[in-house]
Amino acid sequence: MSENRCESYKHLGEECGVFGMYDFDGGNVAESIYYGLVSLQHRGQESCGIAVSDTAGPKGKVISYKDMGLVNEAFTPEHLDNLVGDIGVGHVRYSTAGSSTRENAQPLVLNYVKGTLGLAHNGNLVNAPELRNELAYTGAIFQTTIDSEVIAYLIARERLVTNSVEEAVGKAMQKIRGAYSLVIMSPRKLIGARDPYGFKPLVIGRRENCYILASETCALDTIGATFIRDVEPGEIVTISPEYGIRSDKSMCLPKEQHARCIFEYIYFSRPDSMIDGISVYDARIAAGRFLAKDSPVDADMVVGVPESGNVAALGYALESGIPYGQAFVKNSYIGRTFIKPRQKNRESSVQVKLNALKSAVAGKRIIMIDDSIVRGTTSDRIVRMLRDAGAKEVHMRVSSPPFLWPCYFGTDVPAKDQLIAYNRNVDDICKIIGADSLAYLGIERLEEMVGGNLGICKGCFTGKYPVDPPTGDIRGEFER
Numbered sequence: 001m002s003e004n005r006c007e008s009y010k011h012l013g014e015e016c017g018v019f020g021m022y023d024f025d026g027g028n029v030a031e032s033i034y035y036g037l038v039s040l041q042h043r044g045q046e047s048c049g050i051a052v053s054d055t056a057g058p059k060g061k062v063i064s065y066k067d068m069g070l071v072n073e074a075f076t077p078e079h080l081d082n083l084v085g086d087i088g089v090g091h092v093r094y095s096t097a098g099s100s101t102r103e104n105a106q107p108l109v110l111n112y113v114k115g116t117l118g119l120a121h122n123g124n125l126v127n128a129p130e131l132r133n134e135l136a137y138t139g140a141i142f143q144t145t146i147d148s149e150v151i152a153y154l155i156a157r158e159r160l161v162t163n164s165v166e167e168a169v170g171k172a173m174q175k176i177r178g179a180y181s182l183v184i185m186s187p188r189k190l191i192g193a194r195d196p197y198g199f200k201p202l203v204i205g206r207r208e209n210c211y212i213l214a215s216e217t218c219a220l221d222t223i224g225a226t227f228i229r230d231v232e233p234g235e236i237v238t239i240s241p242e243y244g245i246r247s248d249k250s251m252c253l254p255k256e257q258h259a260r261c262i263f264e265y266i267y268f269s270r271p272d273s274m275i276d277g278i279s280v281y282d283a284r285i286a287a288g289r290f291l292a293k294d295s296p297v298d299a300d301m302v303v304g305v306p307e308s309g310n311v312a313a314l315g316y317a318l319e320s321g322i323p324y325g326q327a328f329v330k331n332s333y334i335g336r337t338f339i340k341p342r343q344k345n346r347e348s349s350v351q352v353k354l355n356a357l358k359s360a361v362a363g364k365r366i367i368m369i370d371d372s373i374v375r376g377t378t379s380d381r382i383v384r385m386l387r388d389a390g391a392k393e394v395h396m397r398v399s400s401p402p403f404l405w406p407c408y409f410g411t412d413v414p415a416k417d418q419l420i421a422y423n424r425n426v427d428d429i430c431k432i433i434g435a436d437s438l439a440y441l442g443i444e445r446l447e448e449m450v451g452g453n454l455g456i457c458k459g460c461f462t463g464k465y466p467v468d469p470p471t472g473d474i475r476g477e478f479e480r
């Protein structure tokens, strides 16, 4: 795994955000893609990029720009002025597989005999190493260490023996296993595809005669587009002026096999997004309410660890009748230059990014809600911060069950022995983090939290994964 990891005071990283747009009237899409990526920035802060093409111009001419850093740092007005095209894809990245370098930034642009592909990918494949070896032994030369290039190669190869790029995407999907939401630009088509389990979200939107694919609905709102629908797990959508939106559902699985990453609702996605018909905000409120019902405690104030703990804290307050308050001030102006890669530095970044509000917490019994505990070092520091600010008691409630297993699908839940809950019970963990009490969301509450009707993945809590995990650790395989 990358040592250059973008480490915030929060605990988990999501792999990426994707965005694609096609203006059937021939207007320039680069600026809207830029704003779409800005609104997906929470999904990845290491690198970003945009690739565009002019569908009326020479077939296969793609202009792209990508760089390290935040979208608003990487792109200047001049960069955007150079990106002229009516079809395009964009990407923000957080690396869970493949190191944090400029070559690994996306979108990937691939030139091959049938033209050019631009590809943006969110997720992790479990069989990328095997596929990469297979491809390498038949002549492929890889420029990056990311799974996404494996997908791009497979599509390019399949395109040589299929009638259309969407058919090639379908054939590639039969070979890849794991989590992926893809946005692909061919010279004349915009294609979206979601893995058959639906690990990662992908939505379709429209603004006048422009069609949009995006990881989250908040990106549609940002650019003034209307939500049309979610891409279904296993579905391939092809967007073109000739046919509008065409759908191929031949890879779809029965609903019972769907396995959306529950952390999209708990933590990754923005609360103003909707995923598969469920509001992220409502799911977090529900989690807070369940915690209040299942693990009540007498206290003076409920607070959230910003940002994703805030909504669950409100849910707890609404259910319990205990006032909701703010205990922390977050410094939002810390850019990449401050990011510290190694564990020994992680704790200091907590303090720089968060400070306790002494006048709000002094003398009070506090219920503090956070979305998860991974290694425990962050929670320990935040509990101490509240005590130092004069809190009389600190009761921690966590809006997810304990992590006991790693994730192989694009979330950097680490190996078992790095997880605080591994081989420890709740009392042990409570002592380590120094709280007066600790309770997690019950695993049986997860389905209810998202309305009771959605197939979800719970692999990192149960060790039962919807897709067989790889035998070795696939993360960072090609860094070694």
Ligand code: SF4
Pocket (backbone or CB within 6 Å): 199, 260, 261, 262, 263, 406, 407, 408, 409, 410, 411, 413, 457, 458, 459, 460, 461
């Ligand atoms: S194992 Fe956990 S983090 Fe990974 S996809 Fe499943 S629910 Fe999400």
